[in-house]
Amino acid sequence: MSLILLKEWLNENVVKLRVDSIISQKCKPGQFVMIRVSELGERIPLTIYDYSRHDNYIELIFQIVGVTTDKLSHLDVGDKIMDLLGPLGNPISSLKENKVLVVAGGLGIVPMLAHLKKVYAKTIDGIYGVKKQDSLVLLEELRECVSNLSIFTEDGSYGSKGYVSNDLAVMLTNQKYDHVIAIGPIPMMSAVVDITKRYNIPTSVSLNPIMVDGTGMCGGCRVKVSGEVKFACIDGPEFEGLEVDFDELIIRSNIYTERGHNCGCEK
Ligand SMILES: Cc1cc2nc3c(=O)[nH]c(=O)nc-3n(C[C@H](O)[C@H](O)[C@H](O)COP(=O)(O)OP(=O)(O)OC[C@H]3O[C@@H](n4cnc5c(N)ncnc54)[C@H](O)[C@@H]3O)c2cc1C
Ligand code: FES
Numbered sequence: 153m154s155l156i157l158l159k160e161w162l163n164e165n166v167v168k169l170r171v172d173s174i175i176s177q178k179c180k181p182g183q184f185v186m187i188r189v190s191e192l193g194e195r196i197p198l199t200i201y202d203y204s205r206h207d208n209y210i211e212l213i214f215q216i217v218g219v220t221t222d223k224l225s226h227l228d229v230g231d232k233i234m235d236l237l238g239p240l241g242n243p244i245s246s247l248k249e250n251k252v253l254v255v256a257g258g259l260g261i262v263p264m265l266a267h268l269k270k271v272y273a274k275t276i277d278g279i280y281g282v283k284k285q286d287s288l289v290l291l292e293e294l295r296e297c298v299s300n301l302s303i304f305t306e307d308g309s310y311g312s313k314g315y316v317s318n319d320l321a322v323m324l325t326n327q328k329y330d331h332v333i334a335i336g337p338i339p340m341m342s343a344v345v346d347i348t349k350r351y352n353i354p355t356s357v358s359l360n361p362i363m364v365d366g367t368g369m370c371g372g373c374r375v376k377v378s379g380e381v382k383f384a385c386i387d388g389p390e391f392e393g394l395e396v397d398f399d400e401l402i403i404r405s406n407i408y409t410e411r412g413h414n415c416g417c418e419k
Contacts, residue, residue, distance in 0.1 A: 153233070155172040155230070156172075156227055156229050156233065157209055157229065162290070163289055165287075166215050166216075168201070168213045169211065171210055171233060171236065173236055176203040176207075179239035181200075181243060181244055181267065182266055182270070183200050183238065183243055184198060184238065185198055185238030186238065186240060187224065190234060194220055194364075195235070196220045196221065197240070197360075198212045200212070200238070201262050213259070213262045215259045237366065240366045241388060242387070242388065246271070247271045247333075251274065252330065252333065253279070253329045254276060254278045255334040256279070256280045256316075257316050257334075257335070258281075258283070258336050258337055259336075260340070261280060261289060261294065262290070265293055265294065267335065267358070273331075277300045278294060278297070279323075281303070281315055284307045291303075315340070317340070320348075331353065332348050332353050332356070335357065338361070338402055342398035345393040349394055354392065355393035357391055359373075359375055363384070368385055375388070375400075377391050
């Protein structure tokens with residue numbers, strides 16, 4: 153059981169929790185935890201956004217999208233999260249380059265800011281895209297890390313209207329980037345990699361397929377990388393995007409959406 157120390161709504165759908173946890177003593181940027189809120193509930197993966205070894209807490213930021221994230225959002229300071237398993241996944245390796253471009257979509261901003269703790273570059277430019285202005289979170293934190301930031305909203309309510317990939321080809325033609333980091337929904341990362349591939353720029357992605365156990369046992373998070381089967385939970389979640397089979401990953405994610413839940417859990 154892990155005690156909630158602090159709760160903050162970043163917008164009407166996104167919550168930040170600070171949780172007292174021994175996981176803070178071992179975790180590193182890029183890792184995640186599996187959370188279970190109730191006895192019959194499913195486990196869901198959430199990125200460790202931040203942590204303090206001194207004060208023994210980790211911070212999680214999540215968007216309410218379904219049953220478990222909704223239940224989690226109803227917990228308050230003083231409540232306890234039933235199960236918190238971690239740290240899981242591999243920490244990100246540090247990146248030392250001259251010029252890096254980071255591309256964040258939606259709540260991909262959470263793992264992106266965790267990633268940026270390990271990026272050492274002379275220049276870091278950024279693109280951040282969301283559906284609408286209200287969905288922009290952690291903007292100030294991102295601005296502190298990047299020199300030039302372009303913002304896109306799908307409805308044009310803030311920044312430029314469109315998608316993060318809109319100006320990407322132009323940016324990559326006009327400037328020499330040594331590395332791109334793209335984190336967001338799977339179709340977004342796929343669209344970015346389609347473009348960076350043409351310029352042959354190494355592109356780190358953090359994959360978020362459906363995970364069931366998070367420990368390499370169930371095969372739910374299977375992805376094909378360089379033609380080999382990998383499990384995002386134990387081999388990732390960070391991979392070289394140019395080598396990921398996104399077509400297969402998109403098909404697998406959609407199968408889950410179409411079938412819904414029929415496994416006997418509370419969903
Ligand atoms: C390694 C990893 C780290 C993650 N970190 C975060 C994070 O820091 N913050 C955050 O808000 N979310 C994160 N996610 C996504 C998060 O795990 C899902 O949103 C969550 O499992 C949804 O559970 P639910 O029961 O609320 O919704 P469900 O009822 O399971 O699903 C509701 C909707 O969300 C979609 N969905 C379910 N699981 C995922 C998934 N893994 N990725 C994308 N869409 C999904 C479903 O297709 C469905 O449309 C992460 C996922 C992974 C794999
Ligand atoms: S979540 Fe089960 S193998 Fe990765």
